[in-house]
Amino acid sequence: MIKTVLKSCAVLLLPIGLLAACKDKPSTAAPEQAESVSARQCPVVFSADSAMAYVEAQCAFGPRVPNSEAHRKCGDYLVNEFRRRGLTVVEQKDDLAAWDGNVLHNRNIIASYKPELSDRILVCAHWDCRPWADADKDERRHREPVMGANDGASGVAVLLELARQLSQIAPKVGVDLICFDSEDYGRPYWAEGGDGSSDWCLGSQHWAQQPHVEGYMARYGILLDMVGGEGARFHYEGYSLHYAQPVVGKVWNAAHTAGFGEYFPMRDGGYVTDDHVPLNEVAQIPCIDIIPFNNVPGQSFSPYWHTVNDTPGNISPATLRAVGQTLVQVLWEEQ
Ligand code: AHN
Ligand code: ZN
Numbered sequence: 001m002i003k004t005v006l007k008s009c010a011v012l013l014l015p016i017g018l019l020a021a022c023k024d025k026p027s028t029a030a031p032e033q034a035e036s037v038s039a040r041q042c043p044v045v046f047s048a049d050s051a052m053a054y055v056e057a058q059c060a061f062g063p064r065v066p067n068s069e070a071h072r073k074c075g076d077y078l079v080n081e082f083r084r085r086g087l088t089v090v091e092q093k094d095d096l097a098a099w100d101g102n103v104l105h106n107r108n109i110i111a112s113y114k115p116e117l118s119d120r121i122l123v124c125a126h127w128d129c130r131p132w133a134d135a136d137k138d139e140r141r142h143r144e145p146v147m148g149a150n151d152g153a154s155g156v157a158v159l160l161e162l163a164r165q166l167s168q169i170a171p172k173v174g175v176d177l178i179c180f181d182s183e184d185y186g187r188p189y190w191a192e193g194g195d196g197s198s199d200w201c202l203g204s205q206h207w208a209q210q211p212h213v214e215g216y217m218a219r220y221g222i223l224l225d226m227v228g229g230e231g232a233r234f235h236y237e238g239y240s241l242h243y244a245q246p247v248v249g250k251v252w253n254a255a256h257t258a259g260f261g262e263y264f265p266m267r268d269g270g271y272v273t274d275d276h277v278p279l280n281e282v283a284q285i286p287c288i289d290i291i292p293f294n295n296v297p298g299q300s301f302s303p304y305w306h307t308v309n310d311t312p313g314n315i316s317p318a319t320l321r322a323v324g325q326t327l328v329q330v331l332w333e334e335q
Contacts, residue, residue, distance in 0.1 A: 039253070040257075041258060042169070042258070042328050044165055044332065046325040048317035048320045048321035050161050051157045051158055051160070052317045052320060054153070055153045055154060058074055058156060058157070059153055059312050063145035064129045066105065066106065066182050078109050078156065079091060082109070082177065085163040085166070087111040087112055089109065090112070090212045092106075092110065092207060092212050093105070094206060098199065098202065099194055104182050106203050107181050107203075108178065108179065108181055108206070109181075110176055112175070113163075113166045114174040114175070115174060117174035118217075119174060120173060120175065120218040120219065121174070121175050121219055121220060121221075121331070122176045122178060122218040122220070122279075122285065122287070124204075124221060124222070124224070125152075125179060125223065125224040125225065126155065126180045126182075126183030127156045127180070128152060128185070129146050129148035129151070130148065130151065131145050131146075131185065132188045134188040134190075134306055135307055146310050147308070149313075149315050150305075151184065151225075151301075154228030155225055155227055156179055159179065159224070162177065162324070162328070175331065176218065180204040181203035183200060183275055184200070185199065186200035201273070201274065204275035208279055208282035208283040220285065221276065221287030222287070222288055222327065223279075223289045224327075225291040226292055226301050226305070227290060227320065229302040229314075229315075230314065230315075230318075230319065231316070231319075232302070232316075233265055234264050234265075234269075234291065234292055235268060235269030235294055237291055238270055239272070239276060239277055240276065240288035240289050244287055244288050247286055250330065251290070255322070255329070258325045258328070258329040260321075260325060263323070269295055270294070272291055274291065275289075276288060276289045
């Protein structure tokens, strides 16, 4: 049966009023910053080289556009890698209807550490690639696929490297590493219609309605999106502050404790429709987004965003390290 996730999407539109309300004001709800100075650094070192190799391995399959051979092969690779690290992997495979009438063979991949525990933390990223490089400066290339080194592979690379190191970090809670599919199939500018948000994030919308485990709950979630750009700066994202402000505080404090505060300025960015929205609004899991967004008009997430130049050569291991070490610190602090 073909499932349609589109009808549930009105919820994604909710905070438009909020956006207007918050635009010009500094956040009145800045997360706690106090205890970061005295907190201890986790001794486990996140390997940026290993994460970089995971970016390259994913991109070597080609653009992982849903229904393509590269997508199928990379999906198999991810499942194998997580299993090889001793995690329990569940695949959620469903046919989902996209805005253009295509049926996407969606694969959400869930890798679990200590699956028997009910006290859990969720870390996620999307693994699919956008079929259209519709932000490229060369209009003739707008219908080519995006390689997604940053937009896709970077977040998953951090998940894979965390999987490799979880037994050393040894958090006292269960951890689910989730690779969501079909995030980036949103309507390109030349296609009329839609509400501007419901055609994105199909895999996470589906998972939020039907988690891989019935009655699933996590203490909180952290979404990684485009975490490998040179000089990236991760400001507070709007939905994250709205739904999960204490989690924002925890993660930004951990970044500063780990020594990567310059990547995580404690300032407002803006609202981004992303996989964390259905997690908050449908699954009711407080989930934040780590994404390089600054709400500067005319400036997007990175110069390579949705272009044919989103390639491994434009990934910065230093940025992967900053985000990866922050996640290591967060998980290590969960005792
Ligand atoms: C939109 O551009 C609507 N949302 C940003 C989410 C995204 C796209 N993440 C990666 N690609
Ligand atoms: Zn994208």
